[in-house]
Structures are given as structure tokens and as C-alpha cells.
Amino acid sequence: MVDSLTSLKKQVNDYLAANLPKNIDQKTLSQSMNYSVMAGGKRLRPTLTLATVEMLGGQVTPAVMRAATALELLHTYSLIHDDLPAMDNDNLRRGKPTNHCKFGAGIATLAGDGLLTLAFQWITENDLPAKTRAHLALTLAKAAGPAGMVAGQARDIEGEHEHLNLDQLRYLHREKTGALLHYAVVAGGIITDQDEEILRALADFGNHYGLAFQIYDDLMDVLGTVAQMGKAVGKDAGEHKNTYPGLLGIDGAKDQLHLALAHARQAQKNLAQLTRKSFAGYDQFLAYFKL
Template identity: 75%
Template sequence: MVASLAELKKQIDDYLAAHLKADVDQQTLYESMNYSLMSGGKRLRPALTLATVQMLGGEVDGDVMHAATALELLHTYSLIHDDLPAMDNDDLRRGKPTNHCKFGAGMATLAGDGLLTLAFQWVSDNHLSSAVRAELTLALAQAAGPAGMVAGQARDIEGEHQSLNLDQLRYLHRQKTGALLRYAVLAGGIITEQSQPIKAALADFGAQFGLAFQIYDDLMDVLGTTEQMGKHVHKDAGEHKNTYPGLLGVAGAKQQLQLALDKARRTQQNLSELTGKSFAGYDQFLAYFKL
């Protein structure tokens, strides 16, 4: 039985609240890290990992929680750094002042550094098998590093001064946003020690979910409100960001979103055929994309 997204979110929130402090040895640093980590958020990434483990018949115990919630640490680091004055210079995140507005740019940078490195500690500091821990560590480093999310952020910065075509935009977002969501789903397959074809299908579902997530986020910057999003909207066009609505218009972006969701659902069905198990638990994640 797969837990609901609300149940998974509560599990993740409770785990993060209970376990962060033990691994941080400086009070202001802890407060800065904790401020962003516990400021809300949907917890979609670790929830995808936990739901995947459950659908594949695995048990969500303390070791799995430690490894899975590491991804939320890393995701939070990326948000803190993304908001810094040298990057997007945002002053609002999840309806609250961004970390550097509250703690200063220096401490915010260190909070991000602390969350990033602690993520790899949590992935490796558990009682999963050594082979599983090694595979998770490598996959997370590849997803987050200079051929993954960091490369996507670099492309995003350079792209502000040029107009990207659709293939270039997809590539940018496959790294910037999609890489961590791809890893989130793949991690469930690694933890439950699936065969390579199953892990490949899981990664494909995560990649399509990640693409849909970015297109939806782009659309909500145009169609949503600050209250809905917890951050300032209508910023992308003013900052000359490359977005799906900017390139294709709202109708074209909605069409691309639907294509990504259709591909994700086909992969969901393929996973059921490969494993003989139900992957209906992904439906609650796909329901996130409501315009």
C-alpha cells in the first residue's frame, strides 16, 4: 500500500525536524539551515523516492528515510544558492524572506554548503548495503553536479543573453530541474535493488515528471499569483529568462506539458508490465499539474 502524498510529506517533515540538529555543530549555521529546510515545501522529491520503494515492495525504515530525505537537503541547498544576490536575487521563497535576507549572504551561502555536504553524509551514513550506498552516492553526484543541476544553472545564466530554441530549452531544464527529479525516482529502484531495465524505466518516468514540473513552473509564473507560488511571479519575462511560455506562448507550453505527462503515463504503464506491480501510486504526483 502506497502512502498518500500528505502522509509522505508528514513523514518527511517529521524526520527532517528530528534529525538535522544532531549533525550541525554551530548554532547560527543550524538556524539558517533549518530556516530554509523547514519553511514548507511539497517534499515531492523524497516523496517520489519513498513511494517508489513502496510500490516495488520495499520497506520504508529508518535507513531508507535517511537516504531518501538527503535529497531534500540537497534540493534546499539549491534553492538557497539560487536566491542569492549573485544568482536570481530573490527576496521571497515559500512565502517567507529568503535565507540571505534573514541571515545575510555569507551565512546563507554556508547554510547551502552545509545542506549540500550533509546530503551526501546521509546517503552514505546508513545501514543499506555498501553497493546500494555507493550507487546512490554516484547517482546523486551525477544528478546534482557539473553535468547535471549545476550545469543547468550555468546554462540558465548564460541563456539570459540569448534566445534558446526548444531543443536547447529542454536540455537546459533536463539538467536544471529534471536531473534531481529523475534521481528521486531512480533512487527508489536503487534502494530496492531492481534490475537495470526497471531502473532505466524509473529514470525515464522521473525525467518526464521533471520536464512536466519545469513547464508547469514556467506557466505558473505567468498564470499564478505570489500567494499561490510563495514567491514573486511574472519575473521570468522581465529578467529575459528562457521559458516555455516565452518561447511557445501559453497555449504551446500547455501542449508541451500535456506531451510530457502523456509520456510519463506510458512509462508508468511500462513499469507495471516490467514488474507485475501496480504503479498507480504515481497518479497522485501527476495530479500536481493542475492549471
């Protein structure tokens, strides 16, 4: 039986609160890093990893929790840097002032740097087998680096001066947002030592889920409120961002969301057939997309 998202989220929050302060030596840096990590958030990425581990028959041990929560550290680093004046220049994140508004751009940059490097420390400094730790570290580095999330961010910045077509936009989102969600699912397979065929099937679900997540985020920038999103809304159009609603209109974006979700559900069925295990736990994550 897979734990509920509420239970998994609580476990993630408890682990972060107890362990993050242990690894930081400088007071202001510690406050800044802790401020953003513990500001809230859905914790979708680490809970995806933990749920996948459980669905594949693994146990959530302290070592597994440490590896899974490392992804939340890296995700938070990306948000801090994304909010900086030189990037999106946002003033609100998770319903609170962004890190640079509270601590200044210099400390915020260092807080992001600290979370990025600490993520790899948590992955490699635990009791998982050495082969598993190395596989996780390499896979996360690829997902987060210049062939993954960072490349997507660069494409997003350059794309403000271009009009992307649907294939280009889909490719941008696969790197910018999808790469870490792809990793979150695959990490559960790596931790439970699955073969390449199952890892590819997990990646397929993660890719479609990640695309759905970004389309939904694009839609909510148009349809949502600050209270719902915990950040400014309506910014994408004003900054000439390439988004699904901007390219296809709201109805067209909704159609693409439904298509991505249909593909994710098919990937979920394929996983169940391949492994002879239930992946009904993914239903909790698919239920996130409500308009």
C-alpha cells in the same frame, strides 16, 4: 498499498525536524539551515523516492527515510544558492524571506554548503547495504553536479543573453530541474536493488515528470500568484529567462505540458508491465499539475 502523499510528507517533515539539528555544531548556521529546510515545501523529491520504494515492494525503514530525505537537503541547498544576489536575487521563497535576506549572503552560502555536504553524509552514514549507499551517492553526485543540475543553472544564466530553441530549452530544463526528479525516482529502484532494465524504465518516468514539472513552473510564473507559488511571479520575462511560455506562448506551453504528462503516463504503464506491479501511486504526483 502506497502511503498517501500527505502521510509521506508528514514522515519526511518529522524526520527532518528530528534529525537535522543533530548534525550541526554552530548556532547561527544551524538556525539558517533549519530555517530553509523547515520553511515548508511540497517535499516532492523525497516522497517520490519513498513512493517508488513502496511500489517496488520495499519498506520505509529508518535507513531508507534517511537516504530519501537527504535529497530534500540537497534540493534546499540549491534553492538557497539560487536565491542569492549573485544568482536570481530573490527575496521570497516558500512564502518567507529568502535565507540571505534573513541571515546575510555569507551565512546563506554556508548554509547551502552545509546542506549539500550533509546530504551525502545522510546517504552514506546509514544501515543500507554498502553497495546501495555507494550507488546512491554516485548517482546523486552526477545528478546534482557539473553534468546535471549545476550545468543547468549555468546554462540558465548564460541563456539570459541568448534566445534558445525548443530543443535547447528542453535540454536546459532536463539538467536544471529534471536531474533531481530523475534521481528521486531512480533512487527508489536503487534502494530496492532493481536491475538495469527497471532502473532505465524508472528514469524514463522521472525524465518526463521532471520536464512536466519545469514547464508547469514556467506557466505558473505567468499564471500564478505569489500566494500560490510562495515566491515572486512574473520575474522570468523581466529577466529575459528562456521559458516555455516565452518561446511558445501560454497555449503552446500548455500543449508541451500535456505531451510531457502523456509520456510520463506511458512510462508509468511500461513500468507496470515490466515489473508486474502497480504504479498507481504515481497518479498522486501527476495530479499536481493543475492550471
